[in-house]
Amino acid sequence: MKFDVVTLFPKMFEGVFGESMIKRAVDKKIVEIKTHDMRQWAWNSYGAVDDKPYGGGVGMLIRVDVIAKAIKNLKSKSPKSKVLLTSARGKRFTQKDAERLGKYENLIIICGHYEGFDERVSELVDEEISIGDYVLTGGEIPAMVIIDSVTRLLPGVLGKDISSKEESHSTPGYIEYPQYTRPENYDGKKVPGVLLSGDPKKIKVWLTQQSKQAGQEEDIPS
Numbered sequence: 001m002k003f004d005v006v007t008l009f010p011k012m013f014e015g016v017f018g019e020s021m022i023k024r025a026v027d028k029k030i031v032e033i034k035t036h037d038m039r040q041w042a043w044n045s046y047g048a049v050d051d052k053p054y055g056g057g058v059g060m061l062i063r064v065d066v067i068a069k070a071i072k073n074l075k076s077k078s079p080k081s082k083v084l085l086t087s088a089r090g091k092r093f094t095q096k097d098a099e100r101l102g103k104y105e106n107l108i109i110i111c112g113h114y115e116g117f118d119e120r121v122s123e124l125v126d127e128e129i130s131i132g133d134y135v136l137t138g139g140e141i142p143a144m145v146i147i148d149s150v151t152r153l154l155p156g157v158l159g160k161d162i163s164s165k166e167e168s169h170s171t172p173g174y175i176e177y178p179q180y181t182r183p184e185n186y187d188g189k190k191v192p193g194v195l196l197s198g199d200p201k202k203i204k205v206w207l208t209q210q211s212k213q214a215g216q217e218e219d220i221p222s
């Protein structure tokens with residue numbers, strides 16, 4: 001699977017994806033993550049990608065012609081790419097979206113900045129994705145969130161012992177049960193006795209109860 005990321009700050013991705021599981025997924029050629037400096041599609045020779053909003057207002061907007069050129073260029077190499085726009089106004093990203101997006105061969109992710117995009121950019125993309133109800137300075141962290149959550153679900157990325165099937169949010173409202181490791185007693189905080197019982201049936205019942213209880217405390221979407 002390939003990710004093409006259009007960004008004003010390609011270097012931001014080096015640290016995050018230069019370590020740990022995602023780096024291993026890249027090394028194993030399960031994913032390719034390519035960043036593209038948005039300024040190569042600038043509208044003037046100074047590398048500008050933004051302009052003042054019509055009607056006034058604070059801040060600058062990324063121009064539609066810049067993004068159109070970026071998408072055209074990247075799609076000419078991978079015509080079947082799905083184009084995602086990072087946007088605080090977009091649909092809230094969930095684990096289900098991570099599973100769904102992992103089925104595409106190529107995702108183009110566009111990272112905004114400044115006050116966001118000219119409205120007409122919305123017509124050029126397949127989906128607008130928000131990672132939560134707050135506003136970040138740019139779309140780079142949302143793009144990293146999408147790439148990380150999609151990649152870790154791809155076959156061969158997680159170790160054999162680690163399953164993504166029974167994790168928090170794998171089904172809406174499901175929250176993983178509490179887990180413990182050594183020491184058995186830390187400063188008076190003890191591991192629940194049932195986990196030390198050695199009785200697999202009892203343990204399974206307890207774990208199921210615990211994840212149900214946690215799920216009830218969650219804000220389950222209706």
Ligand SMILES: C[S@@+](CC[C@H](N)C(=O)[O-])C[C@H]1O[C@@H](n2cnc3c(N)ncnc32)[C@H](O)[C@@H]1O
Pocket residue numbers: 085086087088089110111112113114115116117129130131132133134135136137138139140142
């Ligand atoms: C400062 S924000 C623009 C916010 C915009 N003026 C608004 O009120 O919706 C700049 C860029 O950061 C990204 N961004 C900010 N918050 C985001 C979020 N919660 N989810 C996804 N992208 C976000 C988007 O790419 C956005 O274009």
